[in-house]
Amino acid sequence: MSAVRRIREARAGWAMSSPALAAIALFFVFPAIASLFLSFTDFDIYALANLDNLRFVGFQNYARLIENPLFWKAMTNTLLFVAVGTPFIVALSLFAAMLVNSRWLKWRPLWRVALFAPYVTTLVATAVVWRYLLHTRYGLVNYLLSLIGIPPIDWLGSPNASLPAILIFVGWKTFGYNMIIFLAALQTVPRELDEAARIDGAGWWTRLRHVTLPAIAPTALLVSVLTVAGMFQLFAEPYVMTQGGPAQSTVTILYFMYEEGFKWWNLGSGAAVAFLLFLCILAVTLVQLRLARRGGAI
């Protein structure tokens, strides 16, 4: 009886999971692996027209990428986004979370939803909105700056301002998501601990450093892993707001892959970019996971 039941259960298990597994194998695993193979070929527009024009070229795509200044520009830009954007967004999210978690706050759910709202909006639509907000002459951002005496900034037209401009947008768009995760962690910090430190005369900053931050360190790590992964995947933001310009200052690695693959149809070279992107994300994630394990988190 029980053996029959077990066989039935196993059959049902496979039957229920196989459609999803088949889809994952067909549309996710297979293309990901195929990407590696594609990166060793010279698949281009000619090969798309006629497969006779396809050759195996070994590491040539990688070698040429390394020589390509635009690839390095995209790499540097992406790393800049990661290096500047991650601390900025994590700090912003933590600030918002602490504000919403404050025991003196009234109507908490209202503020929580308001701060989260940008995250669910359509990226392309809000990128269009921000393109106008950041307009040099008529933009609201420069208007607010002018009120405190800062001269207009050519946010999307100057190679020095374009990256901060996109980061402001990305920060606005995503901090709500991280805030929710921080909020959940903050709620596990015992109020008594904080209270005790306060009675001992510890100031706001001391309590943040010695009580709150240690308690939420694992979460901070999780949030930074997610943010780094997000920074590596910026595409629609430069596509809509700057088209990679000015002077290629906002070409990200994914934008470069898109142009290589779907604008110039060098699929072989594009696949090599994709694979390098994957290695970057993997490396960063592994480093962060190792840090997490050492810290005893997750």
Next chain:
Amino acid sequence: MQVTRRQITSALAALPLLPMIGSCGAQNGDGLTIWAMGNEAASLPALLKSLDLPAGAQNVTVQPLPWTAAHEKLLTGFAGNALPTIGQVGNSWIAEMAAIGAIEPVPASAHALLDDQFAAVVDTNRIAGQTWAVPWYVDTRLQFYRKDMFARAGYEAPPLDWAGWKAALNRVKAAAGDGNYAVLLPVNEFEQLLTIALSAGARLLRDRNARGAFSDPAFKAALAFYKSLFDEKLAPVVSATQISNIWNEFARGFFSIFTSGPWTIGDMKRRLPAALQDKWGTAPNPGPNGVGSAAPGGSSLVVFAGTKSPDAAWDLVARLLAPSAQLKFHQLTGDLPARRAVWREAGLVSDPVVAPFATQLEHATALPKVPEWERIVTEMQIVAERMVRGQYGIDEAAAEIDRRADRLLEKRRWMLDKGLAL
């Protein structure tokens, strides 16, 4: 167990549905679709309405593509078998479209449309003995100059031979005063060096367009002339992005010549201060001994391969190229018509600002017709910029451009060997 199976079946049943969802919309039934770009796409509906298409003719739909995304849309359309019937294609993309078999050659019945056109433009669309597209509107690049600055230097217009031209630039620079230059050649734009090279008669590529010919004496002469303009401080070493507002700089005399196309005429009228409106003009490019050359530009109309009714498609192309339609098209867009009869009819030959474009188009030279050209010329400029900044000598720069071009053409050579390339 039955329910589980039903669950699975319903999931799997959804899979065959996919191609069905796929099929709806891929082809939108009867009617012709035209893909067009920017300004031209915006004016096409009005133009089509003015054509008086015969009763019973197919419905024509215009799908606009942004210029910045047009190239990738054409190729995605090809990859996805989603190309429409007719398309506006930039002349520099024709070689690529023909090489991958995306477009039909122009049939003999439509060859009459190519008469009365600028030879260099038609030549651009001739590949492997066949014409692949009908030029629709034309453009090219020539000099925009400050008449008042040249007058101050003692000239009515820029001389058309290199030696005289350079002498004039020296005097213009002197007249413009300290800190100013004579000509703007942004070091990140390839068009200026390319114009000089074409004027010098450089062939650019050799061996069935499978290798670079940048070490030819003609191209080296062009490189030397280009470099001397920077070395003699006639042109500032700047890239286009460093010039924040080209109109302001032109107006204040930072430079008195720059190279651009007919689209700039409207900008000049709009953006230059009123006091300068009668103080600028256009002139053909200089060459080693008289009028120089330029690359012909503009867009052509193509009929995509595998279309169901090529006859109807070519009929519509013919109607769009009719002189009356070309005139209307010029009025709607300001584009320069491909057919020369229309130039006279529209009064363009007597327009002092536009007429030099006709002269220049008569002295234009078709660029190498290989899909790799755009990337080659980009590499050419990267090397040329380094040469201007002192990293390469002229011979070294020429060799380096050849090396890069040969690498980009490696696949073409392999395909030529196998008989796979046009």
Next chain:
Amino acid sequence: MSARHWTVTLLAALVALLTIAPLLWMLSVSFMAPGEAAQFPPPLLPADPSLANYRTLFSTFGIGRFLANSILVSTLATILALIFTIPAGYAFAKLRFTGRDATFRLLVAALVVPGQIGMLPLFLELKAMGLVNSYAGALVPWLAGIFGIFLVRQYCLSIPDEMLEAARIDGASEGQILRRIVLPILAPIIVTLALFVFLGSWNDFMWPLIILADQQLYTLPVALAAMSREHVQDNELMMAGAVVTTLPVLILFLALQRFYLTGLLTGSVKG
């Protein structure tokens, strides 16, 4: 005490206002006359609010078609994702079968791999299947939702085994158990998952941009991106387009935010 309440709440209100200001501004400008927003200082409210921009969008730009496309694609993506992931998530949590744990570990590891890695081969694969430039091509990535399986599994783990065992003893088949016992319990997480997929596919940009060549098939974000390149100067019109694109998902989120936020926390605490 009360002063503190007010300070903190006021600060929160200020931050919240700054956060939603871009969205309010988008709404406000969408009602302005053409050219009205291009002034200094930028006007905050329309002088003479009108729906003219929306009328232009629907009559001249055919945004109704793109709206319908987006609704169709997102609805189908949601239905398909639920059909594929719920049984799988349940099976991974509660049914013992050979290879289950190994497969699941592989899936969790695959979560690190961004979908963009396989985009180029996936395009070629779909080209071979004839699905390029079709809704089906746009839907395909949503079938392979590892995250959904993960989410459902997490939730299923809390279902007591005794409950399922009792049903088995009563003679229920595994399918009946899934349908009659498990699905009702899963209701909240199903709403969450549906919401995630719907919003995700609605907002998705890169893949539809690549796979859809024909304008007739464009979803709203793709159409809006194309329009905004061509009509940069039509500020007010583009704001109306942004409103049409983003308002449906914003309303959906506000109506179902409880499900969304709890789901987000379940999902983010990775195994």
